[in-house]
Amino acid sequence: MAPRGRPAAAMPKRGGRKRLKFRADDVCSERVTVADYANSDPAVVKSGRVKKAVANALQQEVKSLCGLEASCVPAEEVLALAGDSCDSSDGLEPRESLSTRAASRKKKSKRHKESPDGGGGEEYPIDVWLLLASYIRPEDIVRFSLICKKAWTVTCTAAFWTRLYRRHYSLDACLPLRLRPEAMAKLRCLRACVIRSLYHMYEPFASRLASSPALPDTTPSTLNNSRCLLFWCKKIQGNRQEAMWEFNFKFKKQSPRFKSKCCKGLQPPRQYEEVHTNPDQDCCLLQITTFNFIFVPIVMGMTFTLFSLGVSSDLRHRRVRLHFQDAPERRGRRPGPEQGLQVVLDPVHSVRLLDWWHPQYPFSPKA
Template sequence: MPKKGNRKRLKFRPGDVCSESVTVADYANADPAVVKSGRLKKAVANAIEKEVKLLCGLEASTGPVQEVLSSAESVCVSGGERDSSEEVEPEEGDGDPKNTRKKKTKRRKESIDCQDGDDYPIDIWLVLSGYIRPEDVCKFALICRNAWTVTCTAAFWTRLYRRHYSLDAELPVRLQPDSLSSMRCLRACVIRSLFHLYEPFSARISTCPPLPDATPNTLLNARCMLFWVKEVSGSRPENLWQFNFKFEMHAPKSKSNVDRSLQLPKRYRDVHTNPDSNCYLLQVNTLHFIYIPHVIMGMTLSLMAINVSTDMRHHRVRLQFQDSPLLRGQRRRAEPGLQVALDPVHSVRLMDWWHPQYPTSA
């Protein structure tokens, strides 16, 4: 084992290295006799890292020149401090390396202790919530506990509705301002109205294809709560038959380690009430009427497949129902259960509870 005193000192400093002096040979053809580990020397690596960070800061910045230079200086200072702390090597009889490690740990603890933020009152978060876009509500609620509490209030959802409401908007009666005077189901009604009023949300609905690209597996192990059939007029000469299946997903069990302080306040529970939560609507339009037994209501969907019809011009939807749900970790049952085949199929659509065409229960 070589002694520490025989360690060779580096003949150059990080400040002496620039981009012109770094070659491919420093990486690929490094002489193992010079560097026993076969890797790039630490001083060279620190200097390259420092210069790359400086160049990235200058290229990524788009502000004025003074701001660019100030940011570059801060990067250099922080990089220099880190490099100097990492390059400390004890000389012969100069000290114990354990003391250096203790100093590094102490600096890290001090930097962590200095990162404590300020706790702003909830009134400030309520003012800031007036400038939040609908698609950023979740990000805003994840900032802190007070921001999340603001998203639970009726004032937040009422202001969000008024901000995007217009008199010439075509809204159903249940989403008109007079119908939103009650606090019950306020959040669900505002979210549904945004898919009529807010253009980015309405664009999602208009761009949905009549047939999904792949078979949706969201409904697997869901319970069929309701089923009805009606005749609708379409673009074809004959009318279409619309089969509607309302499924309810099993609510996930709440974990015991969840922070109880983040439970919904009691006075705002009516605001977040939603009878259609965890519900989906499967809408299948067929060219002919097909008899389906009403016994499927209350059964669990175990299989859904969308294939090509026998005439090779349309599609075929096959649904398989079981009496009880399949628990996690269990294999699929061998018995076929009750199968429903819809053929030929014109279109298939899976709707969430916030879809404009979803029939609400409230």
């Protein structure tokens, strides 16, 4: 019981009506946030739907802006077309109903679904791409060929590689006989010869070779399961007028399995097959220099499975161990010492790995 002289306080009823946070008379576009829409972040709006107070307030605002036509449209359709009504011009089409706009919007979306690739682009002739290719740097050729199919076709032509060679050729360049201008008239292996000549004449490519190590850290993984195509050794003169021996192993790198599937439909045109012919493609040369002659058995035709570089027995030089097998090794299985053929070179003066585009890589007789 309440004390005398004081009115009893009214107890609040449960489930009573809640006051709306938004009102129709004070709602404007600046107070509508991204979190009020259905496609907002679910972490901000747990329900994922527009609040009823916001929907009613926006409906009243659209009614006051659009006139009587908007009063016959449900609130959900008004919210869906609110963006279209705001982007429209200042009353140029006042009689156009929102339902007509919704129908045209559905037709547009249907057209976009039918043509997902989009037909708005223009297709330029191949002469335009050949003209643009005259201004492409050698290091940007791959990016240029990925623009479209015609740009890639231009990089397959003999005219493209001939112009690239003439653009960077200089009279003071010291080139082998096969890379001189009179020998570039041959179409066979033209692309490979131009790439090799760029490592003689083009400064960014030459500096790249000078800064790269003679034996990269990825050599064991690069030469794994490579096939030995050729082996020879020769006697050379050392720095201190001492006779040294150079052992050369020419390997054919194992191409990835996915390469044939991806590049199956990107073969050069038939008229330019000779331009892209390269007998040394995916080949490299392992060059090992020793202080004295070491007998090496015949390893041509065998698969290279192990490369080990350690310290020599005199602790002053290096020691190289090579392992060959008749068949490629399986994944996760290392060859045992009793399997295959093992070659040990000790002591070793230097070890280098040369790719087919290196200036000191020997030319193939088929080039």
